[in-house]
Amino acid sequence: MxxxxxxxxxxxxxxxxxxxxxxxxxxxxxxxxxxxxxxxxxxxxxxxxxxxxxxxxxxxxxxxxxxxxxxxxxxxxxxxxxxxxxxxxxxxxxxxxxxxxxxxxxxxxxxxxxxxxxxxxxxxxxxxxxxxxxxxxxxxxxxxxxxxxxxxxxxxxxxxxxxxxxxxxxxxxxxxxxxxxxxxxxxxxxxxxxxxxxxxxxxxVDHDLFYPAEHSDANTSRRKRLISAGRLHPLKGFDLIIEALALIDEQIRPLLVIVGSAPPDSTAYETSLHEAVERLGLADDVLFVGPKTRAPLAEELRASDIALMPSHSETFGLVSLESASSGLPVIAYRSGGLQESVLDGVTGLLVDSRDPAEWAATITRLLTDEALTRKLSEQARQHALEMxxxxxxxxxxxxxxxxxxxxxxxxxxxxx
Structure with missing residues (x-):
C-alpha cells in the first residue's frame, strides 16, 4: 500500500x-x-x-x-x-x-x-x-x-x-x-x-434541531423566560443566577427555567438550589424541569428569551452555541472558553463578576432593551450557522x- x-x-x-x-x-x-x-x-x-x-x-x-x-x-x-x-x-x-x-x-x-x-x-x-x-x-x-x-x-x-x-x-x-x-x-x-x-x-451545532421560534405580536405581552441548562453541579453556578433573579424588579422579573439533574456527587448541591428558591421567595419564579433529551431541550430553548451560562469555567460551553442557534442571546461569565463561545456584544453579553447584583443588572438590561436583545438574537443565529x-x-x-x-x-x- x-x-x-x-x-x-x-x-x-x-x-x-x-x-x-x-x-x-x-x-x-x-x-x-x-x-x-x-x-x-x-x-x-x-x-x-x-x-x-x-x-x-x-x-x-x-x-x-x-x-x-x-x-x-x-x-x-x-x-x-x-x-x-x-x-x-x-x-x-x-x-x-x-x-x-x-x-x-x-x-x-x-x-x-x-x-x-x-x-x-x-x-x-x-x-x-x-x-x-x-x-x-x-x-x-x-x-x-x-x-x-x-x-x-x-x-x-x-x-x-x-x-x-x-x-x-x-x-x-x-x-x-x-x-x-x-x-x-x-x-x-x-x-x-x-x-x-x-x-x-x-x-x-445541529441547526435543524436548534432553530429560533417564530414570535408573533400576540406573544409580546407574555412573561419573559430565562433558561440555563446543564448538570446541577457547583461548577455550573446555578446558585448565582437564583440569587440574581431575586434582585430583579418584581414588575419585570422573568421565569427562570433550569434544565438538568445532579450527577451522583452533587445531590447536596441540587438540594441547596431548591432551598435557595424557598429562602428567597422565588417559588413562582423558578422552574426545575429536570434533564431533557435533545429535542425537548431545543423546545425549551425556543420557548425562552435569554440563555444564561453562569459556570465558573467551561472549555467551550456547548449549550451557549445551541442557544445561539435557537436565536437566544447568551449572558455568560467571562472565563475560559465562554469567552469564545459567546461573542461579547455580538451574540450575547459577558459578565466580569460573580456578584448577583451585576448579573441582575445585565439580565435587566436585556429584558428592557428590546432592540439590543433582537440584534443579539439575530447575530447569534448567524454565528451559529457557521458552526x-x-x-x-x-x-x-x-x-x-x-x-x-x-x-x-x-x-x-x-x-x-
Whole structure:
C-alpha cells in the first residue's frame, strides 16, 4: 500500500469514553457537552465512511454489550467495576480493570487510531496504543484546577491521580485535541503540552434541531423566560443566577427555567438550589424541569428569551452555541472558553463578576432593551450557522490522517 492509498482509505477509529456513555443524554448522570461532542463527531465520521467504535464502561445490568447505532457506528460496553452509575471520581479505581477488558477488544477491531475522551480513558488506553503501535489522540474536555484552587460549595475534590494523569497524557499522547484556544492555553501552560501537538477542533451545532421560534405580536405581552441548562453541579453556578433573579424588579422579573439533574456527587448541591428558591421567595419564579433529551431541550430553548451560562469555567460551553442557534442571546461569565463561545456584544453579553447584583443588572438590561436583545438574537443565529458538525468532524479527521500517515511512514521505514 502506498502513502496515498493509506491517506484515502477509511479508518477504524476507537473512541474510548470510560466514565460516561456517549449515548447518555446531557444533564443526566455525568453526561454533558462532552457526550454531545463525541457522539456528533462519531456520527459524522461514520457518514464519511469511517468505521467508528464507541467504547464505554457498563453502568447497568440490562444494556447489550454491543449495539449498532448507525451504519459504521457501534457502541461497546465493557464490564469494569460495579454495573451501576458511580461518582465520577471513583472511576479511577477501575482504570486497570477497564484496560484489561479493552485490550482484546482493540486487538479484535484492528483499530487505526484511539481517541481517549477525558483523562480516565486516556490512562486506560495509552499502554494499549503503544502495544498496538497505533496513535493515541487525547481530549480532556475539562482540565483539573491546581491543588491550591478553592472548591466551590458542595464540590468534591478531584480524584487523586487526575493532576498527574493529565500531565502525563499531555506529554505522552500523539496529539491533544482541544475545543477552544482557552483550553489549548491551559494544556500548554498548566500541563506542559507541546504546543505543536495541540490541535483546536471547534464543535458544531445541529441547526435543524436548534432553530429560533417564530414570535408573533400576540406573544409580546407574555412573561419573559430565562433558561440555563446543564448538570446541577457547583461548577455550573446555578446558585448565582437564583440569587440574581431575586434582585430583579418584581414588575419585570422573568421565569427562570433550569434544565438538568445532579450527577451522583452533587445531590447536596441540587438540594441547596431548591432551598435557595424557598429562602428567597422565588417559588413562582423558578422552574426545575429536570434533564431533557435533545429535542425537548431545543423546545425549551425556543420557548425562552435569554440563555444564561453562569459556570465558573467551561472549555467551550456547548449549550451557549445551541442557544445561539435557537436565536437566544447568551449572558455568560467571562472565563475560559465562554469567552469564545459567546461573542461579547455580538451574540450575547459577558459578565466580569460573580456578584448577583451585576448579573441582575445585565439580565435587566436585556429584558428592557428590546432592540439590543433582537440584534443579539439575530447575530447569534448567524454565528451559529457557521458552526457545523460536518466541519468539526473533518477537522478531527485531518488530525487522525496526519498521525496515521506518520505511523505509516514509520512502519514502512522499518520494513525497508
Amino acid at each position: 502506498t502513502l496515498a492509498d493509506s491517506a484515502a482509505s477509511p479508518l477504524c477509529i476507537a473512541f474510548v469514553v470510560l466514565h460516561t456513555s456517549p449515548i447518555d443524554e446531557p444533564g443526566t448522570k455525568d453526561a454533558g457537552g462532552m457526550n454531545v461532542v463525541v457522539r456528533a463527531q462519531a456520527e459524522e465520521l461514520a457518514k464519511l465512511g469511517h468505521r467508528v467504535e464507541l467504547i464505554t464502561r457498563r453502568q447497568d445490568t440490562t444494556s447489550r454489550a454491543l449495539s449498532e447505532l448507525a451504519p459504521n457506528l457501534r457502541l461497546h460496553i465493557l464490564d469494569a467495576g460495579p454495573a451501576e452509575t458511580i461518582e465520577k471520581g471513583d472511576h479511577e479505581l477501575y482504570i486497570d480493570e477497564f484496560r484489561e477488558q479493552l485490550r482484546p477488544l482493540l486487538e479484535e477491531l484492528d483499530v487505526d487510531v484511539i481517541h481517549g475522551e477525558h483523562w480516565f480513558s486516556g490512562i486506560a488506553a495509552l499502554p494499549l496504543a503503544r502495544e498496538l503501535e497505533v496513535p493515541l489522540v487525547q481530549s480532556f474536555h475539562s482540565i483539573a484546577a491546581k491543588d491550591s484552587s478553592p472548591l466551590a460549595d458542595g464540590e468534591r475534590a478531584e480524584s487523586p491521580g487526575r493532576l498527574a494523569g493529565e500531565a502525563m497524557l499531555a506529554k505522552e499522547s500523539d496529539a491533544l485535541v482541544v475545543i477552544s484556544d482557552a483550553e489549548r492555553h491551559t494544556a500548554v501552560s498548566r500541563l506542559g503540552a507541546n504546543p505543536e501537538h495541540v490541535k483546536i477542533v471547534p464543535p458544531g 457545523t458538525w460536518q466541519a468539526s468532524a473533518e477537522q478531527l479527521l485531518a488530525v487522525y490522517r496526519e498521525l496515521t500517515a506518520a505511523s505509516f511512514d514509520t512502519v514502512d521505514a522499518a520494513h525497508e
